Amino acid sequence: MSYKTVALFWVALAFLGLIDAGYITVKYYSGGEVSCPITGGCSDVLTSAYSQIMGFPVSAYGFIFYLAVLLLAFLYLDSRKRWIEAAMLLLGLAGFLFTLWFVYLQIFVIEAICFYCMVSAILSTTIFALALMAFLKTRSVGNRLST
Numbered sequence: 001m002s003y004k005t006v007a008l009f010w011v012a013l014a015f016l017g018l019i020d021a022g023y024i025t026v027k028y029y030s031g032g033e034v035s036c037p038i039t040g041g042c043s044d045v046l047t048s049a050y051s052q053i054m055g056f057p058v059s060a061y062g063f064i065f066y067l068a069v070l071l072l073a074f075l076y077l078d079s080r081k082r083w084i085e086a087a088m089l090l091l092g093l094a095g096f097l098f099t100l101w102f103v104y105l106q107i108f109v110i111e112a113i114c115f116y117c118m119v120s121a122i123l124s125t126t127i128f129a130l131a132l133m134a135f136l137k138t139r140s141v142g143n144r145l146s147t
Helices: 005-029 042-046 058-079 084-110 117-147
Strands: none
Touching: 005 058, 005 117, 042 084, 042 117, 058 084, 058 117, 084 117
8 A cells, every 4th residue: 555545544534533523522512412323322421421531522632633643644645754654653552542441431331332432443443553554564665675
């Protein structure tokens, strides 16, 4: 997979994540009800004790995460700098680790599943997987060239 393809996937995934996290964040601040297709547990998850960190909804942090991914993806498309791959890997890893924690909380603690949270989990896991793939691919090519 070419670096442009990976970057375009990051752009698409980040855009979807912005929509997902943005919807929940807007509903939080407007006091509106989040309609929850399929799983029906959104209200339980989004009003739980775990739905905020330092007074801000988790979805707001998700929005910032996806915005950072989008900006890095555009930078990568423009310059293909190796530091961007490393930054995306670290950002993706952070997103993935938070995803594991929040999925654990939904399943085992809150005992309810939020559809939008699971969409975000899939998006952030895919972002991490692509970042890991891009990072390892360029490192293996660089190692072959230097030997």
